[in-house]
Amino acid sequence: MGFTKGDILSKNRKQPLALVRQVAVWLAREGRTLEELGDIFNRNHAACLHSVRQVDNRLSYNDLEVAELMEKMEVAQ
Numbered sequence: 725m726g727f728t729k730g731d732i733l734s735k736n737r738k739q740p741l742a743l744v745r746q747v748a749v750w751l752a753r754e755g756r757t758l759e760e761l762g763d764i765f766n767r768n769h770a771a772c773l774h775s776v777r778q779v780d781n782r783l784s785y786n787d788l789e790v791a792e793l794m795e796k797m798e799v800a801q
Contacts, residue, residue: 733766747793749775 732745749761749772758769758776765772782790 735766743790744793744797746775746778747790747797750779751794751797 727741727744731741732748734741736742745765749765749767752764753761753772753776756764758772761767761772762769767775779790
């Protein structure tokens with residue numbers, strides 16, 4: 725993706741890093757609480773909730789940018 729783990733865990737809110745972080749949170753959410761996600765990504769639970777909602781919203785209207793990013797990130801795991 726061109727971003728390091730440190731980039732994703734940083735406080736930087738510039739695009740496209742913010743979108744990459746949101747998708748990472750969305751992919752990591754299964755089986756975890758928002759508090760656990762916050763601990764993993766150095767965020768509070770509200771920021772993680774916002775990430776999940778943003779990605780869900782973009783997926784609801786078939787956002788190609790998010791779909792392609794998810795595909796790349798899932799393959800990289």
